[in-house]
Amino acid sequence: MAIVEVAIIPIGTGSTSVSQYVADCHKVLEYEKNIKLALTPMGSVLEGDLDLILAAVRKMHEVPFDNGAMRVSTTIRIDDRRDKSASIEQKLKSVQEKMDQP
Amino acid sequence: MAIVEVAIIPIGTGSTSVSQYVADCHKVLEYEKNIKLALTPMGSVLEGDLDLILAAVRKMHEVPFDNGAMRVSTTIRIDDRRDKSASIEQKLKSVQEKMDQP
Amino acid sequence: MAIVEVAIIPIGTGSTSVSQYVADCHKVLEYEKNIKLALTPMGSVLEGDLDLILAAVRKMHEVPFDNGAMRVSTTIRIDDRRDKSASIEQKLKSVQEKMDQP
């Protein structure tokens, strides 16, 4: 299980708004029942099997092209930990607990 | 007002756990009343004046060194939009609304 | 043809040096005759078919685990342009020419 952040930016579309592209990218994930999604203000965080996630990201990257963009910049950050089970929930909880300590 | 994501990774600490470092980095932000923080599973998202944020990020980057790390990898992504007021809340809402459309 | 930057960081190895890991990751590319590689001080830049590149990056990401790391942070940035043919050489030349103008 890996946790992966994706940010997809269409370039040269003539509009500063990218939320429709981001929303369309997420529709790809509706059929990916084994990938958990957390939306953040700077991208999407996916949790699941790394190969499944990378296949989904590959599809997401194609979405702006399908909607007319001619250049797309996609940033992917993989956090892959194999000494213990990692999850979106556990990562957030682990930091929050330490922040709450005096 | 800009929105900035920060991810700080200490290298060579001998431990796969980084949550204590992340929590300590956030403590820097406790005194930054004009910066809004959203914790994500892959980093921290800050909202506020760009110069204020970059000064805070500079301090956050120093925290792992103060705690013994000898090498730190810090990734910063700035989303700076000046044609309209952008906020963490508005960005999330804008994507969510479009995802909810059929 | 896409251009993709990859940076692979092992976490918790106890050593601040990562060059052996980076070198080993590149050995994966020796057999990828259709991917062009440019080494940079901050990662590796690959040029070629996007699917071929992502398959190679997937293998590169595995290398630190094969060498004993238990956590790996991999950052991938894809620049995919479809209105004209893009290459590492052309991108560098295009910027350099404009920098040389008075």
Place this chain on the structure above:
Amino acid sequence: MAIVEVAIIPIGTGSTSVSQYVADCHKVLEYEKNIKLALTPMGSVLEGDLDLILAAVRKMHEVPFDNGAMRVSTTIRIDDRRDKSASIEQKLKSVQEKMDQP
């Protein structure tokens, strides 16, 4: 001394070409005699004092706005190593030597 990669992308300009923006960003560095620059196909790599570099990056980030862009996405990756002196040249050499070993 730190090594920092910067990639600056204007959003919504209506053109897929960004090389003029990148070239203009680099002109900021012409007067920064204590920062060493290496151009890569995916951004700019700067070497020098971290505070000097971040001040220069802040100016670079402003350049697309000065040229009419209304939204700019800037990605910064800092590699800061304090157990030994790091340089662009030494990092490249260190990986290359290990790649050349059989």
